[in-house]
Amino acid sequence: xxxxxxxxxxxxTSIACSPALARDLxxxxxxxxxxxxxxxxxxxxSSRFKWGPVASENVYCGLVNSxxxxxxxxxxxxxxxxxxxxxHDGRPHAFFVRxxxxxxxxxxxxxETCAENGYDSSYFGRISQLESKP
Numbered sequence: 495x496x497x498x499x500x501x502x503x504x505x506x507t508s509i510a511c512s513p514a515l516a517r518d519l520x521x522x523x524x525x526x527x528x529x530x531x532x533x534x535x536x537x538x539x540s541s542r543f544k545w546g547p548v549a550s551e552n553v554y555c556g557l558v559n560s561x562x563x564x565x566x567x568x569x570x571x572x573x574x575x576x577x578x579x580x581x582h583d584g585r586p587h588a589f590f591v592r593x594x595x596x597x598x599x600x601x602x603x604x605x606e607t608c609a610e611n612g613y614d615s616s617y618f619g620r621i622s623q624l625e626s627k628p
Contacts, residue, residue, distance in 0.1 A: 517548050523577060523586045527554060530575050530588040537561040542626035544570065549612035552578055554588070555604070557621055570622055572604045574611075 519527070524545065532538035540561040548554060554577050557570040577588040594600055608617065 519545060519548055519554065520586070523554075523588075526586040526588040527556070527575050527577060527590075530577075530590040531558055531573055534590055534592055535560045536563055537565075540567070542567075542628055544621045544624045544626055546613075546617060546621035546624070549617070552576055553607065553611040555608035555611070555613045555617065557618065559626055570626075572601060572608075572618055574604050574607050 524543070528541070528543060531543075532541050535541055535558075537560055542559045544557040544559075546556060553574055555572065555574045558573055559567050559570050562568050573590065575588040575590045577586060579585065580587050592600060609615065
């Protein structure tokens with residue numbers, strides 16, 4: 495087994511086994527997550543986020559609405575990021591990974607990842623009712 499796959503396996507295990515939390519994100523965590531998610535958007539400045547409570551120490555799941563190439567909002571889209579505080583500077587950092595352009599596959603894997611990390615099946619429905627914020 496290569497060291498790369500061993501490292502990935504350990505990361506997934508530590509994330510999947512994180513205890514459930516019930517807290518809001520700090521402003522610094524929100525900023526780190528916004529930067530990570532916006533980097534993948536066609537119109538990053540148009541992104542509007544809905545923030546739900548944190549359910550995992552390392553994975554955050556949320557909703558974002560952003561403009562497409564035609565200038566129209568796409569509607570709320572699920573996302574998940576890996577986040578945590580940097581050992582170097584102590585500040586929050588987040589990493590958004592989208593491995594496919596296929597929306598169906600992406601949504602399925604996002605739901606699975608979120609469920610494995612303590613976000614129950616009604617989570618996205620609950621936060622979809624919240625007000626969007628830039």
